[in-house]
Amino acid sequence: MDPKLVEVTQLFERFKAAFVRNDFGACTDLLSHLKVLLTKFPSLPPSYEETPNAVQELTIARDIYEHAVVLSVKTEDQDAFERDFFQLKPFYTDTCGIIPPSPQEYPILGLNLLRLLVQNRIAEFHTELELLPQSALENPCIKHAVELEQSFMEGAYNRVLSARQTVPHDTYVYFLDLLAKTVRDEIAGCSEKAYDYLSINNAKKILMFSTDQELSEYITEEHPEWEIKNGCVFFQKAKESQPCKEIPALQLINQTLSYARELERIV
Template sequence: MALLQKTRRLLEKLKSEASKGKVASCEETLVEIKLHLTSFAALPPRYEKTPTAAEELGLARECLEQAVVVSVQANDEQAFERNYLQLNTYYTDIKDDFMPASQQMLLLKGLNLLRLLVQNRLAEFHTELETIEPHVQNSSEHIKYVIQLEQSHMEGAYNKILGSSKSCPSPLYVSFAEKLNETVRDEICACSEEAYESLSLAEARQVMRFDTEEGLLAYAKEAGWVVKDGRVFFAAAEASTDKVELNSMDLIKNTLHYAKEIERIV
């Protein structure tokens, strides 16, 4: 009992620290809380039916939720992944009638989806999405926001993604959304390389969303584009038009393979 109260106090402390944005001290408190959590018997994977089981589980869930939030503030994707995986068990394995669903669940689920999108782990993104009920997908603004982003990403409607960071459903999403913008810019540049022969500097800046001309020039240098007479020429496109030479090694290998197999059949 005493332990429960102690942990609860720590959680309060963590929350107040988090709201003030003291990331370093948050992490310290978090370590302490997690140590306390290990001594609760009702938590996974033990799931013992202690008299205070519901309370313990609820508290642990709240702590982990806060931990996820802290890792977003600390901008630590790895910590986020770790904490979220711990938390996810509470969302999937505990029945609603035992403990009411968390208010923050959809917010954090959406956040996790966004993280997977930023890291370009699309397979996991979709597996995760499958676990969310269709009616929730349509009703929750958090989930809907991320789904919209993913769709634009697939279609190539990058301008929509760039515009969307302003309409984040929660301030927690902002940092990931900004990261997504960076990835998207790289994508735009890669696409432009193929789609245009040349662009004037001003156009290129507008298309690729560089704030300054210097930024664009630096990027162009890195990508190996030629800047001449105030226009950017994309060299990569020319290289790809060259016909590949006959790959005789593969041809020989294949033919020999056929011969061997046919011999086996005959």
């Protein structure tokens, strides 16, 4: 076997051992070294040279980048996720017929769709979706992301918040938690504008919390301006802290008339 391939294989085994131990610091260091070594493989993108070890090189490189994507989720590093995903993607799109499909392909593609949804990059979400074959839409990982996007666009926030209970892959939990927080913050913002107060039971129901403790912790961490007393959550304090701005009506009228006069001169 090629010495370079042996070195990468041995280092990758060390990476996987550290990954199992949840030693993510060691994983990050080993991954950096692995990426440098992969640059010496001529069979990898974008060259795709037909070398005697091309299949082995492509396969192990794909495995490394798949682990890199999962590592970025474990370390909650969205920038690293994006970099590693784009390094991995050519192995899914350009190596068909050269190496066997990866069982991690659809879980990772679905994970990327979920990331785009969390980051509110809806146009890119649909672009990535259009690039997938029709058969991929039936895969549970892809289907989960698509249904989640539909629920989000429809404003069916209860389905978004409950989606965590039906994740098709454990790596999805991180992004779903981020999405749930975004949804809860949106609901909370609407609630404090629509109501002066809510009973604790109604507040729990609206914000999809199962216990008083969860609601209390959320208020303490995210909305300390809210007040809990007499079995209710009062938003009035939050409203009082946001004084209404006076609209300079006369100034706006004068500006509008001035614009109208200027337009008449131009015509």
